[in-house]
Amino acid sequence: MHDSLFNRIEAKRDDLVALIQDLIRFPTVNPPGEAYTPCAEYLGDRLKARGFEVSYHRAEGEPGDSARYPRTNVVARREGTKPGPCVHFNGHIDVVAAGQGWTVDPFAAVVRDGKVYGRGACDMKGGLAAAIIAVEALLEENPDFAGALEVSGTVDEESGGYGGVGYLAKQGFFSRPRVDHVIIPEPLNVDRVCIGHRGVWWAEVETHGRIAHGSMPFLGDCAVRHMGAFLQRIETELYPALAQKRTEMPVVPEGARQSTLNINSIHGGLSEDFDGLPAPLVPDSCRLVLDRRYLIEEDPEVVKQEIIDLLEGLKHDREGFDYALREVLAFQPTMTDPEAPVVRAVSAAIEEVLGRPAEQVVSPGTYDQKHIVRVGQLENCIAYGPGILDLAHQPDEYVGIDDMVASAKVMAAATLALLGEAGDR
Numbered sequence: 001m002h003d004s005l006f007n008r009i010e011a012k013r014d015d016l017v018a019l020i021q022d023l024i025r026f027p028t029v030n031p032p033g034e035a036y037t038p039c040a041e042y043l044g045d046r047l048k049a050r051g052f053e054v055s056y057h058r059a060e061g062e063p064g065d066s067a068r069y070p071r072t073n074v075v076a077r078r079e080g081t082k083p084g085p086c087v088h089f090n091g092h093i094d095v096v097a098a099g100q101g102w103t104v105d106p107f108a109a110v111v112r113d114g115k116v117y118g119r120g121a122c123d124m125k126g127g128l129a130a131a132i133i134a135v136e137a138l139l140e141e142n143p144d145f146a147g148a149l150e151v152s153g154t155v156d157e158e159s160g161g162y163g164g165v166g167y168l169a170k171q172g173f174f175s176r177p178r179v180d181h182v183i184i185p186e187p188l189n190v191d192r193v194c195i196g197h198r199g200v201w202w203a204e205v206e207t208h209g210r211i212a213h214g215s216m217p218f219l220g221d222c223a224v225r226h227m228g229a230f231l232q233r234i235e236t237e238l239y240p241a242l243a244q245k246r247t248e249m250p251v252v253p254e255g256a257r258q259s260t261l262n263i264n265s266i267h268g269g270l271s272e273d274f275d276g277l278p279a280p281l282v283p284d285s286c287r288l289v290l291d292r293r294y295l296i297e298e299d300p301e302v303v304k305q306e307i308i309d310l311l312e313g314l315k316h317d318r319e320g321f322d323y324a325l326r327e328v329l330a331f332q333p334t335m336t337d338p339e340a341p342v343v344r345a346v347s348a349a350i351e352e353v354l355g356r357p358a359e360q361v362v363s364p365g366t367y368d369q370k371h372i373v374r375v376g377q378l379e380n381c382i383a384y385g386p387g388i389l390d391l392a393h394q395p396d397e398y399v400g401i402d403d404m405v406a407s408a409k410v411m412a413a414a415t416l417a418l419l420g421e422a423g424d425r
């Protein structure tokens with residue numbers, strides 16, 4: 001059905017590999033937000049040469065932005081020759097730190113056995129490169145298309161997206177009538193359409209005590225023991241309750257198809273840089289950070305109230321128990337209608353390119369879709385891209401070249417279908 005388009009993409013295989021290699025070689029590590037501007041300009045220059053109108057948007061005033069580490073985003077738009085819908089591809093250019101355990105240079109973009117290795121190869125410079133190749137092939141094939149094509153390279157996804165998609169969404173870049181369909185080429189596997197993600201609520205709990213000499217603990221009040229009592233209630237009351245909360249969301253992996261809670265950190269008493277010298281003190285403070293992931297069926301207020309209820313219960317039952325609760329981060333779950341045009345178009349294209357039905361999934365963790373849906377008020381958004389999700393953030397991260405090529409075909413075919421839906425806005 002799209003033989004000529006697909007042949008054109010096949011012919012761009014080397015171009016695609018060179019593009020992802022160039023992207024990996026910008027060490028866009030976040031934090032702190034290294035090399036954002038040259039990477040954004042690289043994308044802008046390339047798309048400008050293909051007739052796109054290119055603009056740069058620095059997220060001044062957002063967390064992390066500074067003269068040394070500017071939060072530079074790039075948006076490129078090309079109008080068709082007739083009015084019609086706009087299809088937008090959004091990729092984050094930031095990557096997490098390389099970490100230990102690599103057998104290749106994480107920023108050299110080594111090609112070996114049909115794979116490109118490097119930090120961000122999978123998450124998500126491979127997806128961004130495939131989207132650009134898809135768009136470029138489309139423009140050569142259909143120069144007289146109706147509507148508009150957009151590609152954005154955004155920052156800070158790994159740290160919440162406030163300086164990236166969140167910032168652009170506040171300016172209207174992800175709202176109608178400017179944009180109709182958004183595809184985020186995150187690494188969800190080449191045959192899966194990701195329609196949303198679970199919600200997240202991070203909070204810090206501090207228990208208070210009273211400092212005293214460690215040899216006479218009865219004269220003080222131990223904040224760590226109070227925290228222990230809180231953990232005990234989490235174990236005996238909250239975990240069993242969370243395990244009962246199942247979802248209709250098709251979350252992968254299967255284990256995340258329920259409410260979950262992680263204890264991210266706990267600290268009480270002597271400071272973390274304790275050097276081994278004794279300091280006989282009863283701790284007067286203990287802090288714990290929790291990471292609660294919740295379901296579309298759950299009310300975010302209830303998610304918070306469950307924790308408050310445990311803490312208030314202890315306040316009632318346990319002598320001297322006192323606490324403070326601070327919200328660190330909160331994002332509600334999102335789930336695009338499985339019948340939405342962008343879901344249908346990408347699913348049909350997957351079936352055409354790969355010869356097997358597309359799987360619809362929901363991500364256990366959040367990504368930039370939250371800003372597009374909540375701030376931009378655009379429901380018609382999905383994640384689709386090459387790369388194996390489990391490899392993201394790991395040492396020796398890679399993306400398969402065949403998968404990149406296949407996903408570029410899927411994105412191009414889906415875009416054609418979406419641009420043809422001018423009457424269906």
Ligand SMILES: [Zn+2]
Nearest residue numbers: 123124157186
């Ligand atoms: Zn990502």
